[in-house]
Amino acid sequence: MSDWLWGLFQSWGWSESAFNVVMGVIKGLLVTTFLAVNALVLVLMERKVSGRIQRRPGPLRTGPRGLLQTFADAIKLLSKEDIVPSGADVAVFVLAPMVFFAAATALWIVIPFGPQTIVQDLNIGLIYISAVTGLSVLAILMAGWSSNNKWSLLGAMRSAAQLVSYEIPLVLSIVAIGMMAGSLRLSDIVAAQQGGITNWFIFPQILGFLVFFTAGLAEINRAPFDLPEAESELVAGYNTEYSGMRWAIFFLAEYANLVAFSALAATFFFGGPTGPIFPPIVWFLIKTYFFIFVAMWIRWTLPRIRVDHLMNLGWYVLIPLALINLGWTGLYVVLRG
Amino acid sequence: MAETAVTSEVKQDTTTPAEHELFVNMGPQHPSTHGVLRLLLRVDGERVLSLKPDIGYLHRCFEKIAERRSVQMVIPYCDRTDYLAAITSEWAYVMAAEKLMGVEVPERAEYIRVIVGEMQRIASHLLWFGTFALDLGAVTAFLYAFRERESLFDIFQKLTGARMLYNYLRVGGVRNDLYEGFEEDILRFLDLLEERLIEYNKLLTGNRIFESRTKGVGVITKEQAIAYGASGPVLRGCGVPQDLRKTDPYSVYDRFEFNIPVGEHGDVYSRYVVRMHEFYESIRIIRQAIKTIPGGPWLGDVPRRMKLVGDVYTRVESPRGEVGVYLVGDGSDQPYRCHYRSPCFVHLQLLEPMGVGHLIADMVAIIGSIDIVMGEVDR
Amino acid sequence: MFRSLRDFFSMIRTTLIGMGITIREMFRPVITINYPEEQLDVPLGYRGIPVLLSDEEGNLKCVSCELCAKACPVNCIEIQSHRDNQTRKKVLDVYNLDSTWCMYCGLCVEACPFDALAMSDQFELASYDLPSLVYTRDQLAEIGRRAITPTTNIRETQNFGIKTGGARR
Numbered sequence: 001m002s003d004w005l006w007g008l009f010q011s012w013g014w015s016e017s018a019f020n021v022v023m024g025v026i027k028g029l030l031v032t033t034f035l036a037v038n039a040l041v042l043v044l045m046e047r048k049v050s051g052r053i054q055r056r057p058g059p060l061r062t063g064p065r066g067l068l069q070t071f072a073d074a075i076k077l078l079s080k081e082d083i084v085p086s087g088a089d090v091a092v093f094v095l096a097p098m099v100f101f102a103a104a105t106a107l108w109i110v111i112p113f114g115p116q117t118i119v120q121d122l123n124i125g126l127i128y129i130s131a132v133t134g135l136s137v138l139a140i141l142m143a144g145w146s147s148n149n150k151w152s153l154l155g156a157m158r159s160a161a162q163l164v165s166y167e168i169p170l171v172l173s174i175v176a177i178g179m180m181a182g183s184l185r186l187s188d189i190v191a192a193q194q195g196g197i198t199n200w201f202i203f204p205q206i207l208g209f210l211v212f213f214t215a216g217l218a219e220i221n222r223a224p225f226d227l228p229e230a231e232s233e234l235v236a237g238y239n240t241e242y243s244g245m246r247w248a249i250f251f252l253a254e255y256a257n258l259v260a261f262s263a264l265a266a267t268f269f270f271g272g273p274t275g276p277i278f279p280p281i282v283w284f285l286i287k288t289y290f291f292i293f294v295a296m297w298i299r300w301t302l303p304r305i306r307v308d309h310l311m312n313l314g315w316y317v318l319i320p321l322a323l324i325n326l327g328w329t330g331l332y333v334v335l336r337g
Numbered sequence: 338m339a340e341t342a343v344t345s346e347v348k349q350d351t352t353t354p355a356e357h358e359l360f361v362n363m364g365p366q367h368p369s370t371h372g373v374l375r376l377l378l379r380v381d382g383e384r385v386l387s388l389k390p391d392i393g394y395l396h397r398c399f400e401k402i403a404e405r406r407s408v409q410m411v412i413p414y415c416d417r418t419d420y421l422a423a424i425t426s427e428w429a430y431v432m433a434a435e436k437l438m439g440v441e442v443p444e445r446a447e448y449i450r451v452i453v454g455e456m457q458r459i460a461s462h463l464l465w466f467g468t469f470a471l472d473l474g475a476v477t478a479f480l481y482a483f484r485e486r487e488s489l490f491d492i493f494q495k496l497t498g499a500r501m502l503y504n505y506l507r508v509g510g511v512r513n514d515l516y517e518g519f520e521e522d523i524l525r526f527l528d529l530l531e532e533r534l535i536e537y538n539k540l541l542t543g544n545r546i547f548e549s550r551t552k553g554v555g556v557i558t559k560e561q562a563i564a565y566g567a568s569g570p571v572l573r574g575c576g577v578p579q580d581l582r583k584t585d586p587y588s589v590y591d592r593f594e595f596n597i598p599v600g601e602h603g604d605v606y607s608r609y610v611v612r613m614h615e616f617y618e619s620i621r622i623i624r625q626a627i628k629t630i631p632g633g634p635w636l637g638d639v640p641r642r643m644k645l646v647g648d649v650y651t652r653v654e655s656p657r658g659e660v661g662v663y664l665v666g667d668g669s670d671q672p673y674r675c676h677y678r679s680p681c682f683v684h685l686q687l688l689e690p691m692g693v694g695h696l697i698a699d700m701v702a703i704i705g706s707i708d709i710v711m712g713e714v715d716r
Numbered sequence: 717m718f719r720s721l722r723d724f725f726s727m728i729r730t731t732l733i734g735m736g737i738t739i740r741e742m743f744r745p746v747i748t749i750n751y752p753e754e755q756l757d758v759p760l761g762y763r764g765i766p767v768l769l770s771d772e773e774g775n776l777k778c779v780s781c782e783l784c785a786k787a788c789p790v791n792c793i794e795i796q797s798h799r800d801n802q803t804r805k806k807v808l809d810v811y812n813l814d815s816t817w818c819m820y821c822g823l824c825v826e827a828c829p830f831d832a833l834a835m836s837d838q839f840e841l842a843s844y845d846l847p848s849l850v851y852t853r854d855q856l857a858e859i860g861r862r863a864i865t866p867t868t869n870i871r872e873t874q875n876f877g878i879k880t881g882g883a884r885r
Contacts, residue, residue, distance in 0.1 A: 304474025413821035498763035545727035
């Protein structure tokens, strides 16, 4: 499609840079739409899954079997008053949700939906991912600081404090993937896992997967690591003072992060969009949604971890494990030849 | 008034506020303060340097109201002091009135009281388990506990007509007899509960994260607990086998066989374990009582004109600790003075030795572990 | 707490146990009652609003002795009556029960020596305006006439209650 458009643009006499801009806008819109649709599904899914786990039916009243619940939620949030607390740093307060959303969206640039379906197949994909994932913490810090609320501040500080403890093992486990594939490009990583289940990285990388999954859950602030917004401790953490649309953007971005995390887990360890019979995008969605379900399942099972325990977990367990995994991966790659 | 008083306390505390310190108002609208408790925290980062509980948001003049009503009319108010364990607070009050009036309680009534009292303990502990889990972030355990609590409330509803505020005990007995089929209902529930307790233990008690959140947190020593006047699971969690049902048996508790579960370390986990064991002890007591309950009347002979003479202090082991009622009678049917001893009020004082030095996240666990009911604290 | 790998792996193990429980619960039937559409059966003796009972001819059994008003801890019952000149009996004129004050304790019903009061199973009493929450004599009598369980020997029945069938007023 890209080639066809390029031909069209050439026939109109447009320059290549103009073409790139237009293509960028189209791709951006596609990704945002994908995220919005996913968030619509996920909000309902989360409520239904939690409901079933707790022996409740979940939302039922809006639409058939509650299917329109997310729309009702969205309309409610849109129509709510947009409150900026007095004493807040208005510019930062307004900017924080946008930065958060931008960070969540930016991750999607390098995630392959299929063999050719990728926004920008960066040759430094893995480095890009590890760089962008840290960005959301900046947004949380902005939100917490600008709200002029002590609970928000505490939430933001927790987020900043725990960043280091999970980011390093996360990056180390990603590095091992790069070593396995011999490339930092995500499409190469997928290609390296083609040809059946035995080629998936999960088998040699089981330890890496454990580290990645644990650190990843902490990264996207999912329970049991939902410390920055720990509801029963910090009221609502960094988004205590947010309401209406701004809060909805935080919410949306959090789900975008969840999808991104699941997609990355699927891509790194479970072959991403590869699979028989069905088209790649279907396999991609199946695998992604499996991990989303697991994340939800964990959320509704576990109590919340304490903030210093998370740091202990990161420094004393995950980093050594990731390093061991790195050594093992080097050995594996050398022996494989 | 109260506002200014409290602020002055804070000012006292801020004489030399360090740059990195922060004052946080935890409550009265905080999700985990179990009602309207307000904690004034001075924190360094998340570490609590000092804390002051501020109470009184739910004060309803229970004692004064009790002095202005005849004895029977106060019983519904007793429900509303400790609304999660209505039976036990009724029990303490009714027992005091009986002693002042010299009323004999029929044996069947005592057995019924024991049964509903232990049912109440289970219901209260179920709620505690649920909210405690919720405080720690385990939402599902909360809903599981409430599911069981609801089925217990169904039995209560059939028996007393209400789900929470029963108004069931009377001076001289209970309001009405056990209904037809009560035995099957309660025994079926107990079997179900035993099954579910295994599930709870697997879901939460054995969980490593849960252990790490609770072990070694909020420790108080035996001596501290006794010096502050703690009672109930908080005291037993420190290793003191003090249970009024055993140490100062009232009603017919001396006829049943049960143990006093005792904790070891006096931390949140010990208190948790004590309560979890109390489920089983309550189940045992109810089973024994159902088996041996005698026939006969359920309401003794009570003089139409009630006369309270003398003074008495009666105490009852409520799910939270020692509930006591001190009644002074002057010959009329209204007590001259009524005092209600609330265990949670005492335990709130313990928050400071328990909580200082811990994180805010631990404060939530500690508050959950002493199982406060603000209605009882403020009365 | 997580100083050793053993702790980490025991965390994973216990987490898996917990997840096993939640997934098992997930495939069990839901226990929710969809309230306005489905309703639980309220047992006899459920303490809803106290209502006035009538005899077979439809006359109120109340003799205006005001024992219920005296027994009420919150003074939510207001009674006015006059003495009929022919029969020399008291006739109930006003019987107002302020349901905003009432705490449904049932002491009024226990105090009544004439089986004239009973706890009904009516509990859907919410309303948008405050004055409509004060129940008058006729409203209470009307609910009482809907009784589908015996209205005599109230003192012997479970919790002094009657059932009126259907909880809507």
